[in-house]
Amino acid sequence: MNKLRAAYAFSSCAGCDVAVVNLGEKLLSLSEKVEFVYWTTATDFKMEDLKSYKELDLAIVAGSIRTSEHEELVRLLRQNSKLMVALGSCACFGGIPSLANLYDKNTLLNTVYIKSPSSSGGKEVPKLSTKLGEIELTIPEFKDWCDPIDHIVSVNVYVPGCPPQEGTLDWFARTIDEYYQTHNAPNGLILASEKSLCDTCPRKLPKEISIDKLYRIHEIKLDETKCFLQQGVLCQGPVTRGGCNERCIRANVTCMGCMGTIPAVKDPGAKLISVIGSILQSNKEKQLGEEGLEKIVENVPDLIGSFYTYSLPFSYVEKIKRGKSK
């Protein structure tokens, strides 16, 4: 059987690349079946090389779509390949870079190139093309929105995680193996559990939760056996898919939602508002009254950043906002 021809493109922090390389010996056994013809992080390839490969089997994309170059690359890969894989949370759901969607393009560019105290020199937003004598230099356009891949092209396999955990990557390797044997491309397969993280959480299940206020993780000393929500720290576990082996929880860090939202929940942030609404001061509501509750809710910090850490492009608020700019 011929080897699968694979291209790996990225526009992210390269953490996903490291996670793949970290597979070690498993990667070697995978290399008997897969030949990488394009992987900019691993070896020197140019876009021209990629364009010359008309028939690819596997396209792996890590990172969200921020510039016109990313979009061009993803469209090219989709056109030429049979199995499109979104690797990592940015590619699957937009990830942390997509939190920039709270601001418009010009605000972002001005903040980075002009207003930020660390920017020195020209203090202007770079132009898309610059003439140097007779040579014209161009840079890709910064798009209006930061998108996950499936907003642009269809995706066959989603490999969530920031970066994907070893278990998820093993599952991914098995999926490639299956494709190698059968050549049946799955459609929209998500390599994560359908159930929420709380379902497999190693911490003790609390009977009843009532918290005084929502603490940030540095404000409080966390007990390693108690539920995070019980201790008054926001944990996205209730709305997030399991399957990550609870690595953050075991390291005494709250879940940030990198595995994506469970199918039963449409909008993680709205559902978390519901969760927090139930448990915040739930024993003392009548004593505090409306004014007391107002004061406590006022102090809940950075709602969107902490409720939609990885999945803003799928939220209702962004859908409403994006409609506005049409």
Add this chain to the structure above:
Amino acid sequence: MSKQFEPKIVAFLCKWCASAGADLAGVSRLKYPPNLVPLRVLCSSRIDPQFVLDAFEKGADGVLIGGCHTPNDCHYITGNFKAYKRYLMLEKMLEEAGIETERLRLEWISATEGRKLAEVATRFVERIQKLGPLKR
């Protein structure tokens, strides 16, 4: 003459107070604008913030939440407080996202306050008319 903007407003009303108030407004033949689409829910704390955002996304220009008066009217003892906390956080989230918070309104309306419901509905429709349609 240009036609006046007719907003679409979804009203989630709790069964025991606000919805009973709406019934009273009906049988008392009180008038209020027809832009309001009332939806009866068992308790105001049954209103998941997802419902509200879903309504906005699917075409509502405003959402009204009606529940029982605090502190002691709720049929389920503290449901209205839970709804209130969610409403406060949702309002904060809309503000952070840059969507007008005036489009969301929470009112306590008891079963005897048919007149208040009609008044709230009229004022809310006026407010949304001033704001114009929520562009999507």
